[in-house]
Ligand SMILES: Cc1cc2nc3c(=O)[nH]c(=O)nc-3n(C[C@H](O)[C@H](O)[C@H](O)COP(=O)(O)OP(=O)(O)OC[C@H]3O[C@@H](n4cnc5c(N)ncnc54)[C@H](O)[C@@H]3O)c2cc1C
């Protein structure tokens with residue numbers, strides 16, 4: 191797919207890949223073998239009829255294609271951009287055995303973008319109201335998917351979102367150059383057209399407890415994500431200029447600090463920005479720093495490149511754009527200037543030892559091999575866990591020792607009657623599509639519960 | 646989006662703003678705060694809830710016009726909408742029968758201690774409030790505070806009302822002269838709370854301060870509001886904002902407060 195050249199794109203917040211033209215899409219779609227037992231569908235967490243929609247593209251029937259796609263995935267414009275297809279559908283695609291697999295993600299994005307370019311989106315028919323009311327907590331991918339599925343079954347659905355914009359990580363975390371926010375808002379418009387009511391600025395656990403919701407609604411779904419940032423607990427982490435990834439990205443994306451001073455939220459731009467971590471979040475921070483004008487964007491990761499949890503495409507884009515990778519390195523301390531600003535990251539050099547529980551080789555420090563990196567901004571992107579606000583105010587919702595809400599994976603049921611959960615709040619930080627899959631499962635679970643009354 | 650029903654400049658540069666928010670009025674407790682975005686382009690800023698009326702379904706905030714966001718908020722009038730208004734947030738004050746409680750309010754904090762005074766009084770405490778400003782014309786809510794407390798002690802820098810100097814000077818004098826307090830609670834600018842904590846420490850009076858670090862979300866999601874209390878990193882927006890002033894690492898707080906001064910100036914100039 192054609193892309194904005196790296197030297198140009200690091201100076202703007204526009205999307206990097208341009209997307210297919212209709213001709214390119216048809217050509218790509220024709221590469222699909224239309225397998226009898228399509229492996230790709232099994233590789234897809236929401237079981238999209240991949241050969242089905244790809245065939246429609248090949249036949250130039252884009253309208254039929256998008257309808258087929260949306261039967262299983264209401265947010266194809268988003269998934270086509272941020273799903274790790276290389277680990278899912280495309281990884282198992284038969285064509286991929288010898289050649290490049292069919293570019294399923296790009297085709298998905300193509301159809302969704304084509305539909306948007308056609309103006310109004312089709313609204314599916316909604317059955318007669320069931321009279322049941324459901325409260326969804328959190329307007330991220332899990333909550334949005336659960337809400338859409340339940341609304342399409344005729345239930346009355348209301349979403350409660352803590353922030354002033356819906357979308358969850360799609361809006362506050364993933365940057366504009368990877369996922370334009372206009373796309374997310376369009377998908378949310380679609381949700382409103384399904385009759386779903388959205389309350390922003392509403393923190394459940396504060397303005398209303400889960401028990402209060404249960405008095406007004408027949409069921410509650412928790413899709414509150416994994417928003418609590420981890421810090422490293424090393425000296426100097428509270429110096430000025432040290433951000434959590436969430437803070438850095440929220441300032442830049444949700445609060446639009448990249449449009450400062452039109453938008454008033456400031457962000458410390460930094461000439462030498464170090465990001466600690468190796469996941470998608472870290473790549474997003476390192477690439478955002480470049481676009482905000484950093485002369486050097488340095489990524490510090492404690493394992494090797496092969497072990498980075500980020501998507502290959504993101505690592506590749508970061509490399510192309512000139513992010514400097516300091517691998518097998520881990521900060522041991524941050525040092526500051528007299529007035530409390532970070533100026534130096536002291537790092538330990540690591541080597542790979544025996545595999546740990548995750549199966550990846552554990553990084554072990556090399557004695558006496560410390561080195562220093564001059565920095566003026568540091569971003570800690572080493573992970574997140576669920577926000578304890580709701581569990582701490584609702585003791586009968588059981589959580590694991592990692593703070594995730596315990597659910598039945600087949601129904602989304604929690605330990606509390608009438609309360610379901612899914613997405614990052616149940617799994618810990620994962621992916622958009624897994625959150626959507628969990629939203630779907632919970633919607634089915636809720637529908638079943640409301641029909642039968644059996645818990 | 647919420648509607649402003651009343652807006653008043655209660656002292657030079659200090660505004661009170663009453664908002665229609667019935668659910669919030671029902672849930673509000675002394676010490677809660679809200680996150681406010683005045684208009685689409687503004688920052689999200691934390692503001693203490695100063696007052697509320699469950700019957701009318703309104704809440705009142707008091708704010709000092711300092712940065713770009715509070716300036717914008719100050720420009721809004723009754724009938725206007727506030728773009729985003731979220732709360733109640735944070736943990737409320739601990740309100741028990743402690744005995745004698747000294748409440749120290751400065752700048753926006755004079756409003757901030759009003760409901761605490763009421764609640765503490767009705768729990769049977771003897772409530773002594775300290776209110777301060779540079780000069781008497783900068784004080785506000787004197788009648789309200791006098792009604793809510795057993796006694797209000799004023800300090801002004803120019804001695805136009807009450808004792809000369811600051812509340813923390815007066816409090817120190819009172820403590821030195823042997824007056825007994827079971828608890829001190831302070832709301833206002835960081836420096837005042839820092840001073841109050843320093844002063845009460847040698848007297849061993851438990852001191853709760855209402856921290857106001859930079860906040861982005863106010864729900865525990867960003868860590869911008871982190872501070873070190875008793876050697877541990879805590880998030881002011883969810884674990885606080887009220888902490889034991891003798892446990893706070895004030896060096897971290899005072900450094901972090903300075904972080905955005907430069908940007909604040911640019912943003913104001915371009916407005
Ligand atoms: C920077 C970044 C980049 C990422 N990149 C990718 C990627 O490329 N591909 C991919 O597949 N995944 C990616 N992910 C992960 C993916 O975004 C998440 O797995 C997914 O968004 C989880 O969805 P969710 O609905 O469970 O939660 P979230 O998206 O976190 O949404 C939860 C929502 O609930 C709200 N909420 C929380 N508590 C309350 C409360 N008490 N009351 C009301 N509302 C509440 C929150 O404000 C939030 O809006 C990325 C994550 C980040 C942070």
Ligand code: SF4
Pocket residue numbers: 221222223224225228229230231240241282283284285292294
């Ligand atoms: S596995 Fe590949 S070739 Fe087979 S149907 Fe799926 S996309 Fe087409």
Ligand code: FES
Pocket residue numbers: 859860861862863864865866867868869870871880881882883
């Ligand atoms: S303001 Fe974001 S965690 Fe407290």
